[in-house]
Amino acid sequence: MTIDNTALLTDQYELTMVSAALRHPMAHRPCVFEVFARRLPDGRRYGVVAGTGRLIDELARFRFGEEELASVSRFLDDDTVRWLRDYRFTGDIDGYREGELYFPGSPILSVRTTFAEGVLLETLILSILNHDSAIASAAARMVSAAAGRPIIEMGSRRTHERAAVASARAAYLAGVAATSNLEAARTYGVPSAGTAAHAFTLGFTGPDGPDEKAAFAAQIEALAIGTTLLVDTYDITQGVRNAIDVAGTGLGGVRIDSGDLGVLARQVRDQLDSLGATDTKIVVSGDLDEYAIASLRAEPVDTYGVGTSLVTGSGAPTAGMIYKLVEVDGLPVAKRASHKESKGGAKRAVRAARASGTIVEEILYRTVDDPPSSDGLTLRPLQIPLVRGGDPVDGLPTLENGRTHLADALVSLPWEGLGLSHGDPAVPTRYVLG
Amino acid sequence: MTIDNTALLTDQYELTMVSAALRHPMAHRPCVFEVFARRLPDGRRYGVVAGTGRLIDELARFRFGEEELASVSRFLDDDTVRWLRDYRFTGDIDGYREGELYFPGSPILSVRTTFAEGVLLETLILSILNHDSAIASAAARMVSAAAGRPIIEMGSRRTHERAAVASARAAYLAGVAATSNLEAARTYGVPSAGTAAHAFTLGFTGPDGPDEKAAFAAQIEALAIGTTLLVDTYDITQGVRNAIDVAGTGLGGVRIDSGDLGVLARQVRDQLDSLGATDTKIVVSGDLDEYAIASLRAEPVDTYGVGTSLVTGSGAPTAGMIYKLVEVDGLPVAKRASHKESKGGAKRAVRAARASGTIVEEILYRTVDDPPSSDGLTLRPLQIPLVRGGDPVDGLPTLENGRTHLADALVSLPWEGLGLSHGDPAVPTRYVLG
Known part of the structure; x- marks a missing residue:
């Protein structure tokens, strides 16, 4: 082509x-x-x-x-x-x-x-x-629903590889804070961001079983403590404990990608606060759309990661x-x-x-x-x-x-x-x- | 880029x-x-x-x-x-x-x-x-619903310009007969096809008003009588009459892009037959999805043109x-x-x-x-x-x-x-x- x-x-x-x-x-x-x-x-x-x-x-x-x-x-x-x-x-x-x-x-x-x-x-x-x-129209509703909390667009994998670049651009136009898409960062100067995937944590599994702490330590070694650690690969409560054990209370953020995000955000906020990590942010992701974003308004969520619904126009793809x-x-x-x-x-x-x-x-x-x-x-x-x-x-x-x-x-x-x-x-x- | x-x-x-x-x-x-x-x-x-x-x-x-x-x-x-x-x-x-x-x-x-x-x-x-x-899965259902009648994919305008090329390819894989998309024809060898838009007929409007016959004559001059004429810019019955007047009974096809397609297909079939154009095909288009295609199974439709629903995965875009x-x-x-x-x-x-x-x-x-x-x-x-x-x-x-x-x-x-x-x-x- x-x-x-x-x-x-x-x-x-x-x-x-x-x-x-x-x-x-x-x-x-x-x-x-x-x-x-x-x-x-x-x-x-x-x-x-x-x-x-x-x-x-x-x-x-x-x-x-x-x-x-x-x-x-x-x-x-x-x-x-x-x-x-x-x-x-x-x-x-x-x-x-x-x-x-x-x-x-x-x-x-x-x-x-x-x-x-x-x-x-x-x-x-x-x-x-x-x-x-279509993308900008859906994204604008999500930005409104987020009421000032930042949204990261991370839907590239859910749409055509070139449409993903245009989607990231349109989402940024609509007020989304950043994208995961590197071509959109290069071509259009959209701020790019990212955390880590479950595969990264799973990759540290050895003959003795999982080693979440080793994964967290490796990520912090590479990206410093401002990074966001994904804490729901195994048990979330243990994941948060491991994260703060490894990073200390200066950890940038934790991400929760599954489960009842509202309930988990509250639990995790309480746990982080009790551990002294009061400034550690909570990023939530996982099938969020404008309605799910709005429903989390009362919860201690700092950042939303939105994928599928954003790049497919949340029910109106054209x-x-x-x-x-x-x-x-x-x-x-x-x-x-x-x-x-x-x-x-x-x-x-x-x-x-x-x-x-x-x-x-x-x-x-x-x-x-x-x-x-x-x-x-x-x-x-x-x-x-x-x-x-x-x-x-x-x-x-x-x-x-x-x-x-x-x-x-x-x-x-x-x-x-x-x-x-x-x-x-x-x-x-x-x-x-x- | x-x-x-x-x-x-x-x-x-x-x-x-x-x-x-x-x-x-x-x-x-x-x-x-x-x-x-x-x-x-x-x-x-x-x-x-x-x-x-x-x-x-x-x-x-x-x-x-x-x-x-x-x-x-x-x-x-x-x-x-x-x-x-x-x-x-x-x-x-x-x-x-x-x-x-x-x-x-x-x-x-x-x-x-x-x-x-x-x-x-x-x-x-x-x-x-x-x-x-996503596209191939939706297209396969449409092909099944069409029960042997050909489908032309014409949805490029309803999706990202590069996604359109991949959509045409996926639709062809799924059994669609042809695409309107020229890049898919070049890159993947998908058969390409096309008729004409209302703009073409409207473009022949002069100080004395519309001139549908002039538009049809111009199209036939360029593309020969095997072409498909779009007959619903003004009055469909008059459009069919004009089409056969200009092309003769050897006209390849007529396209209907609006209205109750089942009713119109029957009317137009009867009219074509009564004019002696018994081999002239009827192409229908306009917001067709697999359900609309299936609902036209009993009607004298020869070819379906499908756009939006195909390139957006008919409700499942990813x-x-x-x-x-x-x-x-x-x-x-x-x-x-x-x-x-x-x-x-x-x-x-x-x-x-x-x-x-x-x-x-x-x-x-x-x-x-x-x-x-x-x-x-x-x-x-x-x-x-x-x-x-x-x-x-x-x-x-x-x-x-x-x-x-x-x-x-x-x-x-x-x-x-x-x-x-x-x-x-x-x-x-x-x-x-x-």
Whole structure:
């Protein structure tokens, strides 16, 4: 597999549509494609936009080299192959910044270019935004549920090896403190962290049986006493005793990975305190999701390690965003078949907030119209320029910017919007498409 | 991101465990690590092993280059960095072949090597097997539900852009006929297919309104009349009429992507037949999963297009496989804390079948013991050699081999095991660990 370009990370029909279009002026008509989600995952109150930064990076590498051209020439005519050889996106893209909340209908991305240039990007754009937004949306709920306690993302082993890297990035955007994933640390600068696995302790088993103390001593020798020891390989109470025996009361932390985490956290906290290890932190992990995190709020847990549920979007592994042609040569267009009506025409969005900062609605209006007014409310435009003439605009928000933006945006939700219970979107979307 | 090597697609703690281990002889003790799933996803009757072929490819690229070493040296000592520089897996791997069914406890992969070499591979091995097996397991149920009608996998846009490629491969292994994903076609030789999107038809909208016929004519001009036209952008009945008007009765197919697919398929079949297009196929798509596919069994559907549910594992996006140290220096080892007991010791597996071919149980026994006997039943060993001395063995099964193997294996299930209803694993797992 070649990662130097991303051109074949796409559906065959995007290329055959280009091939069919290129025989007609239609291929070169100015079009607007919009990305939006018809609905949020079942019961969710908000979504979090993620992946835009990755998309802009990948866009620059969406090029057809000789090897890719050879591969697609088996089903494409020569004119199309020639066109693909020269392909370079030359249009404009506006969109919601990473870390922005979104709701049903929010025009998360608007791509302005010719039909042929725009249709070609559909698959790549949706893959990235659907994946990363699904992870960030789930992670944001976990971060809220953790109420200030740090979460470490450790789900790489539960998802595709490259999706794991993007998941770690999206989770960090959403406020997770660190990741176990080393490629995410290298590529995106996400802080990385780790403890140890049961295998490490088991590895010290000898003819005389287990030797948990030897394992702990070896870990401390390598990583110093600030490390976190995994204490539940054998008996947890003995494990905690062994940990403090070996490390002393300055031990950084202990991790509990199984059992009734609430009960065990209390027991272990009492034991650590009675041993004098009052500053030793308790890390819990093991099938945690946002509900389990919330249920541990009253317990003496210092850090959550979250894996499976985070990297699989906690029941919503894809964000359900779609990429629709909404305008051709300035004319609004929309599919008219049953059940899947779309509102044609290029749109912009503003979010209305009270003076307190609490948001009350999202308003969509046609790009050609003036922004709506809303008495007594502040209206914040949601789309920013991302790409102009095919090139990323200068000074795009960084991953850290997006992380800060989301933290602020979550505070702006009406209080019930931050709850974990199922319900309607936190604010309604109003269409002003006169 | 560098794809030339896969060394950082791993969790930080694998490397810190190596660092701690290397100070002791323990790092070099011969170990056996096993991959298995404690249970199948809720209600599933069987799982399908997938990803082994990809894993063996990635293993060869699990190397620490200077850039990776620089990245990990921020938290590792010099001795460990030197060890990683020379790292090359030198052990043996046995495992279930791709396309093999698995059940709870099945020893899907056994890695024999030193502690340090083996622990380092945990994350990569689990990422690949958990992802690919989740997709293949869901896809196999869809293929069964389709009862011989072809399925086209078109879910790339609903998952991470690289996971999409692996998903297409896993779906093909499971019996899906083709994919929309071009990288999967190039890298793995999966047959690729495609129709057209609503955007294509909408793109022909002019000042006088929509022009569906112009869109159909353009598609046929480019792709000939064997193509499949999407007929539900506007009115379906008119769409079918336009399709046959433009293409003639030799049209390859029409696709319906919305509405009540069963009702519409019947209407469209009648209409096509009455127009004389009796050989024109009907492709249906739109939020199909195995249950929706099964519910269309009585309808005149020729091909299913499946997206979201396939690439997200239809409710089970990860296979829940774990990687456990089971033997150190010939001694069985196992975690002993509550709720997560594992059965220590390296294991082999055989599957028992009646003379009819129907399987009745899976039997796990210690590698050091003789295979069990089972009166009147055929016992088939399930593990094959995959890697010897760090190198792939010659003549490993191909993707096509795995596809054939699974098709045969599914026929061997007791009849209730192929049903879609929730239930227990299709056959029990018996441990003979005397």
